[in-house]
Amino acid sequence: MKTLRSTTSPDWRSALRLLPWGLSALFVGYGFVAGGYPATVIGFALVYAVFVTGLNLFMGYTNQVSFGQNAFAAVGGYMSAVLTTTYQWPVVPAMGAGVAAAVLLALVIGYPTLRLKGHYLAMGTLAIGLITYEIAVEWQSVTQGYLGISGIPPLGVGSYEVTSDRGQLALLVAIVLASTFISARIRDSRMGRAFLALGASENGAMALGVDVARTKLLAFLVSAAFAALAGCLFVHVVGYVSPEVFGLHMVILGFTMLYVGGVGSVAGPLVGALIVSLMPEVFRGFKDYQDLAYGAALIVILIYAPRGLASLFDRAKARPRSADL
Amino acid sequence: MTLASAPGDAILETQALTARYGHVRVLAPTDIRVRTGELVAILGPNGAGKSTLLRAILGLTSTTGQVMFQGKPLPRGDAVAVSARGVVLVPEGRGIFGPMTVEENLQLGAYRLGRDKPEFERRLARVLELFPRLGERRAQLAGSMSGGEQQMLAIGRALMGDPKILLLDEPSLGLAPRITAEIFEKLATLRDEGLPILLVEQKAPAALKMATRVYVLSLGRIAASLDADQITSHEDLAQYYFT
Incomplete structure (x- = not known):
């Protein structure tokens, strides 16, 4: 007798879930093997993956909008750059101070701002990013304005500095894996469930005893920490920082990566960061039509995978709809 | 209008509770x-204010008046503070x-419990005993379940909070009679x-089979x-619906 085999068997679903990770490993592996420019592009993608992981916590899990994450990346990046160049701090403590400063700023800003909802919250957070950008331009005695700060030491611990492309890539892979692990742990924790609940319905979450204001602020602080870490990584990988690095461009790119990768999924930020960073390289051959091809590809992805590429493979928990009730 | 049973050991009591949306009361x-061990049904036509009454008790809408619970006023x-007192809503x-x-x-549902695993397991066992179907579908996405299963989950989730009183808003909405x-x-x-239950329901016959007492709400007031x-008949009830 012929037996029908279910296409949604647990083994098949588990394998499907690993696909985004496998693809990401493939891209990163290519960076290692090729070195040079491909390694640099993949390296930037990994820095963005950390940034988008934070954005995902706030937007994907709690369903809030923040156009101001670049502010926290700027605070982290500039703080670390100034402390290491002007005050000769070692890199790791300087990065720690940068992240702490950004989280403190997020606390001060978040408390009043997170009372806003929807479009108002989006506009409020956008203003934070714009103000930070202006401060980076105007506070020349510290930031050196448009000239920027150069000579920022590379990533490293103590006297050991990671200067090679491949070395930096390896370090960034480790940091991205740690960030993703933390994001996954948060998603499956009591705090993460509270994030998801308020993302689905604030009133519903409140009725279950979730302190909505506090939980929202917590998500904002954690996402600010990730943004600041990404800012720190960026300045130490590039060795230079200017206000343009943390401009509106960063926000738009972060959003694109999040939605292409998969908002609300654990793998989404990494997948989105890699795909969006590599697409311009893939379309380089189109010359004058490069931007057109890039835009068209984004539209196609968002039409056929509206919840992002990672969500296409995230079928593990889905079951056919029950028909008997 | 006939008065219901004499006042007794009320667990929940609203006192001149009003609710408004913007300028509209x-x-x-x-x-x-609602007294201990009672299932009280709130019946009434669409737009009578039944769901608003539940929202007002929880403090999810602008209100005046008081809600007394276990002899003390609810904030x-x-x-969040209301739910911490054990007043749990299963929303429409x-x-x-x-x-x-x-x-x-x-x-x-057991969010307030924190990390008390034995107590969590006790509550979970109770819920799964009541709704075995939820046990079969523990790893399934809630959104992929049928309406009936989702309603079971909504009630099960409320029970996980170990409620002192359960407020239910139209649990039969969109469900087959069976x-x-x-x-x-x-x-x-x-x-x-x-467990005291305050049930808002449009399907009056089904609600009346289990209810101890009934309030009929019409045009935002108790009729x-x-x-x-x-x-005993539709006519008994219908006379109050549009008064």
Whole structure:
């Protein structure tokens, strides 16, 4: 007798879930093997993956909008750059101070701002990013304005500095894996469930005893920490920082990566960061039509995978709809 | 209008509770009472203010008046504090979190419990005993379940919070009569176990089968307060619907 085999068997679903990770490993592996420019592009993608992981916590899990994450990346990046160049701090403590400063700023800003909802919250957070950008331009005695700060030491611990492309890539892979692990742990924790609940319905979450204001602020602080870490990584990988690095461009790119990768999924930020960073390289051959091809590809992805590429493979928990009730 | 049973050991009592949306008052001063072990039904036509009454008790809408619970006033405008007192709502449309699994939804129901695993397991066992179907679907995304299963999950999630009183808003909404009967059977079990229930429902016959007492709400005010056995026909009830 012929037996029908279910296409949604647990083994098949588990394998499907690993696909985004496998693809990401493939891209990163290519960076290692090729070195040079491909390694640099993949390296930037990994820095963005950390940034988008934070954005995902706030937007994907709690369903809030923040156009101001670049502010926290700027605070982290500039703080670390100034402390290491002007005050000769070692890199790791300087990065720690940068992240702490950004989280403190997020606390001060978040408390009043997170009372806003929807479009108002989006506009409020956008203003934070714009103000930070202006401060980076105007506070020349510290930031050196448009000239920027150069000579920022590379990533490293103590006297050991990671200067090679491949070395930096390896370090960034480790940091991205740690960030993703933390994001996954948060998603499956009591705090993460509270994030998801308020993302689905604030009133519903409140009725279950979730302190909505506090939980929202917590998500904002954690996402600010990730943004600041990404800012720190960026300045130490590039060795230079200017206000343009943390401009509106960063926000738009972060959003694109999040939605292409998969908002609300654990793998989404990494997948989105890699795909969006590599697409311009893939379309380089189109010359004058490069931007057109890039835009068209984004539209196609968002039409056929509206919840992002990672969500296409995230079928593990889905079951056919029950028909008997 | 016939008065219901004499005042007794009320667990929940609203005192001149009103509610408004913006400048529009949708609930006139309302006094209702639920006693220990009672299942009290709020019946009435669409737009009568039934759901608003539940939202007002929870403090999810702008209110005046007072809600007394276990002899003490419930805080106004702070749904978290109200739920911490054991007043738990199963909202209209179920309010389950679709992208989360059944198990995660149930864990959220016990959010206030913190990390007390033995107590969590005790509550979970009780819920799964009441709704075995939830046990079969623990790892399934809640949004992918049928309406009846989602309603079971919504009630199960509320029970995970160990409520002192359960407020239910139209649990039969969109469900087939067979499933409604199954859900109401479970509610009757909870009532028999001593859990006070305040049930807002449009399907009056089904609600009347289990209710101890009934309030009929019409145009934002209490039109009648009756013992359930005083209503023997549609006409008994209909006379209050548009008064």
